Amino acid sequence: MPFEPTDSDDEEAGRPSPASNPSPNVPVATVTRLALYLRELQQLQRSGQQRIQSSAIAKRLGLNDSLVRRDLSCFGQFGQRGVGYSIVGLTKAIQAILGTDRSWNVILIGSGNLGRALSGYRGFNQQGFRLVGVFDSDPSKIGTKLGTITVSPLEELESTVEREKVELAILAVPASSAAIVAQRLEDAGVTGILNFAPVTVRSPGSGLTVVDVDLAVELQRLAFAVVNSRG
Amino acid sequence: MPFEPTDSDDEEAGRPSPASNPSPNVPVATVTRLALYLRELQQLQRSGQQRIQSSAIAKRLGLNDSLVRRDLSCFGQFGQRGVGYSIVGLTKAIQAILGTDRSWNVILIGSGNLGRALSGYRGFNQQGFRLVGVFDSDPSKIGTKLGTITVSPLEELESTVEREKVELAILAVPASSAAIVAQRLEDAGVTGILNFAPVTVRSPGSGLTVVDVDLAVELQRLAFAVVNSRG
DNA sequence: ATTAATTTGGAACAAAGCGTTTAATTTACC
DNA sequence: GGTAAATTAAACGCTTTGTTCCAAATTAAT
Structure with missing residues (x-):
């Protein structure tokens, strides 16, 4: 009989950390x-x-x-x-x-080496992530093309987020400017950031979700694993 | 009395998975x-x-x-x-x-968009990872420069690994060729791979250590976290 | 039809990992 | 000297994670 309600999760309750884990x-x-x-x-x-x-x-x-x-x-x-x-x-x-059964509008901040590589990454498009804007603060970068997309000045960030209903942002800027840009993204209404900058871009309790990818950290983890595997 | 030996870890023993965790x-x-x-x-x-x-x-x-x-x-x-x-x-x-108190010799396989970005990533050098070679199978890429390093044909992989005592490799090739290249790296004596290809490059029980970084997977994790945070 | 084999679903169980708390020890400063 | 500050180390409890076991359902064969 498959008719029992599936709410067996509040049988022994006890949720000491209500806000720590998004989906319990x-x-x-x-x-x-x-x-x-x-x-x-x-x-x-x-x-x-x-x-x-x-x-x-x-x-x-x-x-x-x-x-x-x-x-x-x-x-x-x-x-x-x-x-x-x-x-x-x-x-x-x-x-x-x-959540990838629909399309997500994504913007990319930073058109350096890493940003250029990410903008061309096919995996993103294949999984429903649509790049609708690339931004940079360097005047020499603005106007250049990354694939089919033209690099816009950072000033246009907020207007693009609103117009295109952007929810996710990929942060590929230097560590020194990451925190400021992250704050602007949050203020503009972006709800998720994929952060490649090697600094902590912590949400101060807001609704912002951050996933960090620090390439140097990954290599260090690899080095540790290698050192501690032979022995 | 701080003289008790610190081997309190075998007091209740029980190691059911001897090879799964490198350092217990x-x-x-x-x-x-x-x-x-x-x-x-x-x-x-x-x-x-x-x-x-x-x-x-x-x-x-x-x-x-x-x-x-x-x-x-x-x-x-x-x-x-x-x-x-x-x-x-x-x-x-x-x-x-x-294990980064010394220098590690690293090679990069794949000089596409991502490979080029990784080769210029300052974080690697700053943490003691020295890029000593870049390889590609595409003849049109061979001989081109990535920063100060010239792209070599894939055939020279094994000789370089031996000559430069390369221990780590960064794998930034298409999914279709990742498994074959990984096997060659292992056979050549590389002990650690940082794998950016979106496929499973599992070591069949060998001494090879693999750390995976799938950029699409990270974005999917972000999407899930965003969807499940507002509610 | 009935039986046997395969495979999912879900609960129960066990263990490991993780983070916090508490007490003890050492150093610095008044 | 005494007090405050900061690390150590052990102990505790919670959460998470992975496995085992059994019931339910489907297919295929007899």
Whole structure:
């Protein structure tokens, strides 16, 4: 009987940290893996396959089958017992979970080396992220083209955010100006920042969400892992 | 009495996963934070400051003081009671922990948009990572300059790794060729790969360490966090 | 039809990681 | 000397994470 309500989560309550975790039931690690499942599924879809089992997904990523199922069952029932998952169905389901079943308007701040590379990154477009503006404060950069997009002066940031309903921004500016630009982005109404600047761009309790990617930190993590693996 | 031996870790033993975690006592999150502490310390050092307290480091990163101290005390005693930490001393200590107290020879595979951006990234050099080669399979790229380095044909990969004692590689090639190149890197003797290709480059149980950075995945995580924050 | 095999769903369990708190120790300053 | 400040180290509890186990559902075969 599948008629029991699924609100078994307030059975033993106890939420000491009400604002710390955005969505209580979902582990952070699950979200990251979901994106990886999506990557594999899209690859399978291109190969023409129709159905897939949790065990096959797990094998491709070196995980346990039940972990895959548990990750998915956090959000609903997407599979068919005895059969498996429809690849297109599961793809759409995961996209809906991640919020990439629609298009996101994104702007890029900083047209240096990294900014130029990011503007041309195909993965963004393929996952529904639409680059609608590139900004820089350097006058010599303004007016130059990055692919099909022309670099605009930083002054036009606010107006573009409003006009294009921009929600996400990619921050690829020097560390020295990152904090100021982040504040302007927040004030302009941007709700999410992918921050490549090697500084802390912390939201002071606001609704701003920041995901940090520090390339030097990643290399340091690699160095540590290498040093501590042989021994 | 501070004379008790500090091997309290085998008191209740139980290591069901012997090869999964390189260094048992150190949480992964600690390593990541260590790199962030280092970032802040280097910034402080440039400002000419001599000493720092754990509470000040914590405040800069939005953390708890005791977490900073506990992270550090995983590896030894670097502070002075009643005083705090010497900035230069702690900087060197963290570098020693991370393995960046020496120079690492690094090669870059792939001279596309992302590869070009990474080759010019100052953060790598500042942390002791020395780029000693850039490789590409595209004949039209070979011979072109990335900063001071000339792009070499992929065929020379193995000889360069041996000659320059290369330990780390940055993989910035298309997904389709990532697995093959990764295998070649491992065979050549590279022990660590920073992988930007959106595919699983898993070591089949070898000594190879891989750190993945998938830019699309990061944006998807951001989208999820944004969607699930307002509610 | 009925049975057997496969596969998901979901609860229960166990362990590890993580962060905070508390007490003890050392240093600096008055 | 005594007090305040700051690190250490251990202990505690909570959260998170991954696995195991069993029930439910579908397909295929007998």
